[in-house]
Amino acid sequence: MRLPGHTLSRAPEGHWETRLIGPETVTVAFVLKPRQDLDAYQGPPLTPPLFDKAFGLLPADRQAIREWLVQKGFRITAESELIIWTEVTLSQLAQALDLEFRFKLEDGHRLYHSLVDPELPDWMAPHILAVMGLQNVTRMTPKFRNPVDTEQLANNGQGFFPQDLVTAYDFPPQFDGSGQTVGLLEFSNGYNPQDIQTFWQTMGIPVRPVTFVSVDGTPNDGGISSVDMEATLDIEWAGAMAPGASLVVYEASAGTSDQSFGASLLKALDYALHDQVNRPSILSISYGDGESQFPVSEMIAWDTIMAQGAVQGVTTFVASGDQGAYGLHGIGWPAPHVDAPANCPHAVAVGGTHLVLDSHNQIAQETGWTNTNNNGASGGGISQVFPVPSYQSGLSLPVKPGNHPGRGVPDVAANADPDTGYAVYFQGAPTVVGGTSAAAPLWAALGARLNQARAVAGRPPLGFLNPWLYQLGPTAAFHDITVGNNTYNCVEGYVCTPGWDAVTGWGSPDAAKIILELQTV
Numbered sequence: 001m002r003l004p005g006h007t008l009s010r011a012p013e014g015h016w017e018t019r020l021i022g023p024e025t026v027t028v029a030f031v032l033k034p035r036q037d038l039d040a041y042q043g044p045p046l047t048p049p050l051f052d053k054a055f056g057l058l059p060a061d062r063q064a065i066r067e068w069l070v071q072k073g074f075r076i077t078a079e080s081e082l083i084i085w086t087e088v089t090l091s092q093l094a095q096a097l098d099l100e101f102r103f104k105l106e107d108g109h110r111l112y113h114s115l116v117d118p119e120l121p122d123w124m125a126p127h128i129l130a131v132m133g134l135q136n137v138t139r140m141t142p143k144f145r146n147p148v149d150t151e152q153l154a155n156n157g158q159g160f161f162p163q164d165l166v167t168a169y170d171f172p173p174q175f176d177g178s179g180q181t182v183g184l185l186e187f188s189n190g191y192n193p194q195d196i197q198t199f200w201q202t203m204g205i206p207v208r209p210v211t212f213v214s215v216d217g218t219p220n221d222g223g224i225s226s227v228d229m230e231a232t233l234d235i236e237w238a239g240a241m242a243p244g245a246s247l248v249v250y251e252a253s254a255g256t257s258d259q260s261f262g263a264s265l266l267k268a269l270d271y272a273l274h275d276q277v278n279r280p281s282i283l284s285i286s287y288g289d290g291e292s293q294f295p296v297s298e299m300i301a302w303d304t305i306m307a308q309g310a311v312q313g314v315t316t317f318v319a320s321g322d323q324g325a326y327g328l329h330g331i332g333w334p335a336p337h338v339d340a341p342a343n344c345p346h347a348v349a350v351g352g353t354h355l356v357l358d359s360h361n362q363i364a365q366e367t368g369w370t371n372t373n374n375n376g377a378s379g380g381g382i383s384q385v386f387p388v389p390s391y392q393s394g395l396s397l398p399v400k401p402g403n404h405p406g407r408g409v410p411d412v413a414a415n416a417d418p419d420t421g422y423a424v425y426f427q428g429a430p431t432v433v434g435g436t437s438a439a440a441p442l443w444a445a446l447g448a449r450l451n452q453a454r455a456v457a458g459r460p461p462l463g464f465l466n467p468w469l470y471q472l473g474p475t476a477a478f479h480d481i482t483v484g485n486n487t488y489n490c491v492e493g494y495v496c497t498p499g500w501d502a503v504t505g506w507g508s509p510d511a512a513k514i515i516l517e518l519q520t521v
Helices: 048-055 059-071 090-097 162-168 193-202 226-241 261-273 296-311 436-456 466-472 511-518
Strands: 025-032 075-079 083-089 101-106 109-114 128-132 181-187 210-214 246-252 282-285 287-290 315-319 348-357 363-368 412-415 422-426 429-433
Touching: 025 059, 025 090, 025 261, 025 296, 048 296, 059 075, 059 083, 083 090, 083 261, 128 261, 128 296, 162 226, 162 348, 181 226, 181 261, 181 436, 193 226, 193 422, 226 246, 226 422, 226 436, 246 261, 261 282, 261 296, 282 436, 287 315, 296 315, 315 436, 348 436, 412 436, 436 511, 466 511
Parallel strands: 181 246, 181 282, 210 246, 282 315, 315 348, 348 412
Antiparallel strands: 025 083, 025 128, 075 083, 101 109, 348 363, 422 429
């Protein structure tokens, strides 16, 4: 029985060969179907062992899968409740799953993908949600941008400082994230601890250590690359907006010759959910690509592990992207696309706004983010992979592309326009940056403050936050954004409207009101 959804939507361009190029051994993950519907769970957060008891495969079924894998040449390297991690040679993989691979070299990397979906025994297929690692073509892209028009930057061109946005978005002073851990998922992006310390000291933020965890051996390169701005931005601003929270960086590869990015993201999520030392209650992801770039099975697998996190009391925030309705690398341009993993229904997808404050740091104007100079726009639109989730069922969602109903993106928003960007300290100097990469850690910090407030009230973390945010959507807990659009790169986007829209979701936060409403539910 072949499992659908494992091939790329369109064969990548260039000359591909049938002969093996590069390393023979690759990482492959078998993602298992939960035994019960994760969304039906209404109880308190579960520990991994209790999650396994409620949702994992029956021991006999799992053991049968293990034995089949070993028989076919797979070496089992690790296991969690819903994932069996393996290593295997490409020849053994092709034979075991009846695959047909193509290979090529590009910029020094060996790329590969399968032309066909994997075939599994009829008894085993109903237990397998996805097989990760059958391609390594797709690479993730950080969601940050530098300003082009600096005339609108706050603080005489220095960009917004943390206190500016604490005031504008009404972050309550009695909650600072204490007792919570925010996990930042980074992919081949390192940071210099001295940059972080300098930024926090300059901004009057308490300096504390940042925990670095390499998920797969990827090192912290010390922030020497220009793309390391991503990790630096995430750490500096998550830490500034939740100054009492602990921060842990989960570093994984952005994709290598022997591990796909899809598997890297899965591994980082899986690791964070089982980190019994740091125990994050909030995860933040500032990476993505057009959903048409990924096999459908990979996105379903990510969402399932995010759903596991929600059952365990962990909320995941994801940047919605900086290419408007265009969606980075969308296949079939100029049709609209949304980004993944922001399209995952169990992620809080964070879009972007253009924010102007008055002299008292109150909101003078906030509109949907798009730039006439083509320097980005708030990622948003309608997924062609995921159906409309229950928490969006009462909305009048737009249906393009192709009159296809689906999960609407984003859910919420915050300032992201680089022309009204954020101050950061990077590679020994101050600079300014924007993008939904900045909005996502801001919302993650809000999530940490909310979890602290709930802990004070004797309540556990909410985990799956989206249904609660959608209940609050029409209220004063959000600044409703009614002006703007996310047209980008010649792709006509969506427009901001009263209520939810595919540019800014429900809008930017009034953090104090959100926390007040959700502290004791």
